[in-house]
Amino acid sequence: MAWFETVAEAQRRARKRLPRSVYGALLAGTEQGLTLTDNVRAFDEIGFRPQVGDQPAERDLATTVLGQDISFPVLISPTGVQAVHPEGEVGVARAAAEAGTAIGLSAFASRSVDDVVAANPQTFFQTYWVGDRDRIARRVERAREAGAAALIVTLDWVFDSRRDWGSPDIPERMDLATMAKFAPEGAVRPRYLLDWLRAGHLPRLTVPNMADPGEEPPTFFQAYGEWMYTPPATWADLEWLRELWGGPFMVKGVTRPDDARRAADIGADAVSVSNHGGNNLDGTPGAIRSLPGVVDAVGDRVEVLLDGGIRRGTDVLKALALGARAVMIGRAYLWGMGAAGGPGVKNVLDILRSGLDEGLFGLGRSRVGDLRPGDLIVPDGFSRGPQPWAAEETPRPKSD
Numbered sequence: 001m002a003w004f005e006t007v008a009e010a011q012r013r014a015r016k017r018l019p020r021s022v023y024g025a026l027l028a029g030t031e032q033g034l035t036l037t038d039n040v041r042a043f044d045e046i047g048f049r050p051q052v053g054d055q056p057a058e059r060d061l062a063t064t065v066l067g068q069d070i071s072f073p074v075l076i077s078p079t080g081v082q083a084v085h086p087e088g089e090v091g092v093a094r095a096a097a098e099a100g101t102a103i104g105l106s107a108f109a110s111r112s113v114d115d116v117v118a119a120n121p122q123t124f125f126q127t128y129w130v131g132d133r134d135r136i137a138r139r140v141e142r143a144r145e146a147g148a149a150a151l152i153v154t155l156d157w158v159f160d161s162r163r164d165w166g167s168p169d170i171p172e173r174m175d176l177a178t179m180a181k182f183a184p185e186g187a188v189r190p191r192y193l194l195d196w197l198r199a200g201h202l203p204r205l206t207v208p209n210m211a212d213p214g215e216e217p218p219t220f221f222q223a224y225g226e227w228m229y230t231p232p233a234t235w236a237d238l239e240w241l242r243e244l245w246g247g248p249f250m251v252k253g254v255t256r257p258d259d260a261r262r263a264a265d266i267g268a269d270a271v272s273v274s275n276h277g278g279n280n281l282d283g284t285p286g287a288i289r290s291l292p293g294v295v296d297a298v299g300d301r302v303e304v305l306l307d308g309g310i311r312r313g314t315d316v317l318k319a320l321a322l323g324a325r326a327v328m329i330g331r332a333y334l335w336g337m338g339a340a341g342g343p344g345v346k347n348v349l350d351i352l353r354s355g356l357d358e359g360l361f362g363l364g365r366s367r368v369g370d371l372r373p374g375d376l377i378v379p380d381g382f383s384r385g386p387q388p389w390a391a392e393e394t395p396r397p398k399s400d
């Protein structure tokens with residue numbers, strides 16, 4: 001594999017290697033892409049206060065998240081990598097294991113939780129609230145039996161799929177008619193096609209972790225349809241899920257301090273401050289802007305993670321200095337995967353690790369846990385909230 005230097009370069013290569021519709025599915029975003037853009041740009045508003053002299057000759061990047069020892073505070077955020085590369089999430093899991101870190105595995109992933117745990121025992125299974133409690137219980141029990149080390153429940157999804165730049169055409173399944181339709185896209189991406197030819201099959205576009213035991217894996221769209229017709233989870237449902245699981249539990253998709261407190265109240269061990277990578281309610285501020293408010297509210301009760309917009313080691317540094325215990329990455333590794341499969345993911349993790357290490361050196365910090373807000377220059381109004389005219393607590397229907 002030809003090594004690349006930055007995540008931006010991985011993205012350029014992924015764009016060249018992947019068929020247009022696959023690239024478009026990873027780019028994702030919604031509406032105008034305000035949140036998609038702000039997730040990345042917000043980091044640029046934060047500056048550093050480097051220190052010289054007495055810098056630590058060696059830095060310790062290791063930490064723990066949800067009881068797992070990881071070699072540096074960057075985890076793989078759950079995404080379904082259907083059709084990006086034949087190895088799918090197994091390739092991602094292996095790269096994460098080589099880098100000494102954990103992977104969040106989406107229930108909408110293309111590979112089974114058993115295969116992924118075999119590649120990386122530090123697998124956190126992620127589910128949405130899809131189907132009734134019995135079905136959800138069977139899904140998470142299957143993940144437990146496979147050996148998943150934690151459960152992530154993702155709450156921020158509003159089913160918006162409009163994009164001003166146009167949404168990719170994603171087929172239901174890869175049959176002959178679909179192949180004929182997508183042939184022109186594939187023909188101009190020979191290296192991508194070769195990867196699949198070598199693997200001996202085409203993208204299956206199924207989601208095995210959404211199947212009941214003994215059931216054929218549903219297609220992505222079948223499972224998505226079930227989700228659309230599932231009544232949204234109440235906090236009482238989530239408390240039930242938390243108790244059922246019993247082990248380490250993360251709520252992903254929190255931006256507001258009051259929601260973070262609710263997650264802590266139901267017994268979550270961690271929250272991820274996240275807006276689903278800008279794929280959700282467009283106009284939500286960049287995730288890093290919401291981090292300080294959540295850290296203030298629950299930082300002493302739960303582990304606070306952040307995902308959204310991480311493209312460089314210095315982004316990780318900024319999130320940690322603002323109080324995150326670790327970050328999760330989405331597109332950064334998807335671009336690595338698209339550019340070069342599993343080794344591309346490892347390349348991305350290496351980029352983030354060295355960037356973080358250099359940043360610690362520059363700030364004169366020997367351990368990631370020593371980073372402080374005072375290491376940064378954060379402009380006034382950065383968090384953009386809570387606004388004086390907006391009540392923090394929205395009245396809501398009782399959930400139980």
Ligand SMILES: Cc1cc2nc3c(=O)[nH]c(=O)nc-3n(C[C@H](O)[C@H](O)[C@H](O)COP(=O)(O)O)c2cc1C
Nearest residue numbers: 026077078079080106154276277308309329330331
């Ligand atoms: C193509 C794609 C698929 C995703 N699928 C999931 C998913 O299945 N479950 C989930 O919790 N988050 C999902 N996400 C959100 C990511 O876990 C993460 O929150 C987001 O990508 C972080 O932003 P970043 O891409 O800027 O790093 C997805 C994101 C992308 C781009």
